[in-house]
Structure formats: structure tokens, C-alpha cells
Amino acid sequence: MSTIPTATISRLVTYLRILSQLEAQGIKKTSSDHLAEEAQVSAFQVRKDLAYFGRFGTRGAGYSVPTLRRELRRILGLTRAWNVVIVGMGRLGQAIANYPSFDQYDFLLKGVFDIDPSKIGQKILGLEVQHTDALPTVVREKGVDIGLITVPQSAAQDAADALVRAGVKGILNFAPTIINVSREVHVEPVDFLAGLKRLSFYIQNPQLKEELA
Ligand code: NAD
Numbered sequence: 001m002s003t004i005p006t007a008t009i010s011r012l013v014t015y016l017r018i019l020s021q022l023e024a025q026g027i028k029k030t031s032s033d034h035l036a037e038e039a040q041v042s043a044f045q046v047r048k049d050l051a052y053f054g055r056f057g058t059r060g061a062g063y064s065v066p067t068l069r070r071e072l073r074r075i076l077g078l079t080r081a082w083n084v085v086i087v088g089m090g091r092l093g094q095a096i097a098n099y100p101s102f103d104q105y106d107f108l109l110k111g112v113f114d115i116d117p118s119k120i121g122q123k124i125l126g127l128e129v130q131h132t133d134a135l136p137t138v139v140r141e142k143g144v145d146i147g148l149i150t151v152p153q154s155a156a157q158d159a160a161d162a163l164v165r166a167g168v169k170g171i172l173n174f175a176p177t178i179i180n181v182s183r184e185v186h187v188e189p190v191d192f193l194a195g196l197k198r199l200s201f202y203i204q205n206p207q208l209k210e211e212l213a
Contacts, residue, residue, distance in 0.1 A: 004052050008049045008052060009076075011039060011041060011045070011046075011049050012049060012072055012075065012076060013076065014039045015035055015039060015046065015049070015050075015068075015072060016069065016072040016073065016076065016078075018035055018038045018039060019035075019065055019068055019069040019072065020069060022065045023065050023066060023069055027065055028064065028065050028066070029061075029062050029063070029064060029065060030062055030063050030065050030068070031043075031057075031062035031063065032046040032047050032050075032057070032062070032063075034062075035063075050068075053071070053075050054071075056068050056071055078106065080106070081106040081107070081108050082106065082107050082108070082145050082146055083108050083110045083142050083143050083144040083145060083146070084107050084108060084109055084110065084144065084145075084146045084147070084148065085109070085110055085111040085112065085113060085135070085138065085139065085144050085146075085147050085148070085163075085168075086109065086111075086112045086113065086147075086148045086150060087113045087114075087132060087135070087147060087148065087149055087150065087151060087159045087162065087163060088113075088114060088149060088150035088151035088152075088155070088159065089112050089113070089114040089116075089119050089122070089124065089129050089150075090114075090150065090151075090152075092150040092174055093112065093114075093148070093150035093151075094124060096148060096150065097109060097112055097124045097125060097127070098124065098125060107146070109125075109127065110127075110138065110142040110144050111127065111130060111134075111135075111138040111139075111142065111144065112124055112127050112128075112129050112130070113129065113130050113131065113132045113134070113135060114129050114131070114132070115131060115132055132159070132162050135162050135163065135165075135166040136165065136166040136167070138166075139163075139166040139167050139168060140166075140167065144166075144167075144168060145168060145169050145170060146168060146169070146170045146171070146172065147159075147163035147166075147168040147170075147171050147172070148171075148172045148174065149163070149171060149172070149173045149174060149175055149179070150174045150175070151175060152175065153175045153176055153177045155175075156173065156175035156177050156179050157177075157179050157180065159175075160173070160179040160180075160181055160187075164181050164182060164185050168185070169184070169185060169186065170185065170186045170187075170188070171185060171186070171187045171188070172188050172190060173187055173188065173189050173190065174190050174191075176191055176193065
């Protein structure tokens with residue numbers, strides 16, 4: 001398979017959300033035009049994104065909602081549950097851990113970690129906060145693949161190193177810094193301040209908004 005643009009993967013996630021909403025409404029058929037309108041991209045973009053992974057629709061007849069939804073879930077690796085841990089149980093870590101629908105999306109929280117002695121032993125939704133020293137054991141015993149980093153910027157690389165040593169394969173990094181990891185580990189940064197800065201640019205320069213591809 002050729003390299004796939006990150007933006008394509010982001011759009012597949014959006015298409016999947018749209019398909020799930022259509023399925024919940026009992027709608028069985030859709031088209032690249034409809035997906036495009038809902039995702040605010042062009043129909044050409046939808047077809048191009050899907051074409052990386054094969055042929056899904058029939059020319060003129062559109063897509064079967066359940067089939068395309070099933071295929072996108074398979075492509076995105078969402079036909080199984082993923083075990084997740086959080087490192088850093090401050091304001092953000094606790095808010096994420098307490099998010100009520102976390103497991104509804106098949107991301108199962110298996111451990112929460114910190115280094116602050118006053119936090120170790122506290123219970124968060126039935127999970128006891130453990131010292132990061134326990135990461136390798138928990139990752140191995142619970143089969144954890146993904147780690148969320150919600151520590152201060154200055155501690156993010158240490159937290160990443162601890163997660164990688166413990167054996168996770170992916171990191172969702174909320175700390176506002178770039179972390180370095182080995183090539184086998186994938187890092188996804190999440191930064192709401194970066195989103196606000198992009199908004200600030202587009203509000204000031206509305207004429208520079210990208211037209212639909
Ligand atoms: P916080 O100070 O409330 O919590 C940080 C926690 O990390 C503390 O409990 C601390 O004891 C723990 N910690 C420190 N070093 C550690 C280490 N090496 N290993 C394990 N735990 C460690 O901070 P917060 O407000 O929850 O923010 C956490 C991070 O998230 C910060 O980097 C912040 O900039 C970032 N943040 C990102 C977004 C976003 O959209 N991405 C939004 C808000 C905050």
C-alpha cells in the first residue's frame with residue numbers, strides 16, 4: 001500500500017462518524033456527494049480518500065451505509081477494543097479519565113499513573129492511581145497499546161520514554177511539546193491552543209480559507 005496522507009485518515013474518521021449517524025437514522029444508502037457535503041469536502045476528495053483502500057461503491061448506485069461503515073471500521077482498526085493508560089492525573093488527566101463515554105468507543109481505560117505521592121492510591125472511576133514505575137507491569141499484564149500523556153510540558157519526554165519502555169505502540173500527546181520516540185511508535189499530538197491559533201488566523205483572513213478540494 002502506498003503512503004497515505006494523514007489528512008485522509010482524519011477524513012476517514014469523519015466519514016465513519018457520518019455513516020454511524022446515517023445508520024442510527026436507519027438510512028441504508030449514501031453517495032460521495034452526501035458524504036462530501038456532510039464532511040465539507042468535495043465528492044472527488046471522498047472518492048480519492050476511499051480509493052486508497054479499494055473499491056467500495058457502485059458507479060451510479062452509491063454506497064451501502066452498513067458495508068462502507070464496516071469497511072471503514074476495519075481500515076481504521078476499530079473492529080477490536082484498544083487498551084489505554086493515562087500518564088499524568090492532574091486536571092486534564094482526571095477530566096479524560098472521568099469522561100463517561102470513553103469505553104463506548106472501544107477504548108478501554110486500564111490504568112492511570114502519576115508520580116505525585118499525594119495522588120498515588122486515589123481512586124478514579126474504580127481505577128487506583130499508580131506510580132509510573134508500575135507502567136511496564138500494567139502494560140504487559142493488561143495488553144495496553146496506547147498511552148495518553150497529560151503531564152506538564154517539562155515532563156512529557158520522560159512520560160513518553162516510560163510509555164515506550166513499557167511497550168505501548170501509540171501515544172496521544174496532550175502536552176504542548178514535540179516528543180521523540182522510536183519509529184515503531186506512533187505519536188498523535190492534540191493541542192486545542194493550536195486550534196485557537198488557527199481560528200485566529202482564519203477569522204482575521206477569511207478570504208484565505210481553503211476552498212473545497
Ligand atoms: P496539571 O498540573 O493539573 O497535571 C499534571 C499532572 O502530571 C500532575 O498530577 C503531576 O503530578 C503529573 N506529573 C508530572 N510529571 C510527571 C511524570 N513524569 N510522570 C507522571 N506524571 C507526572 O496539568 P493539566 O492542567 O492537567 O495539564 C496537563 C498537560 O496537558 C499540560 O502539558 C498542559 O499544557 C496540557 N494541556 C493540553 C491541552 C490540549 O488541548 N492538548 C489542554 C489542556 C492542557
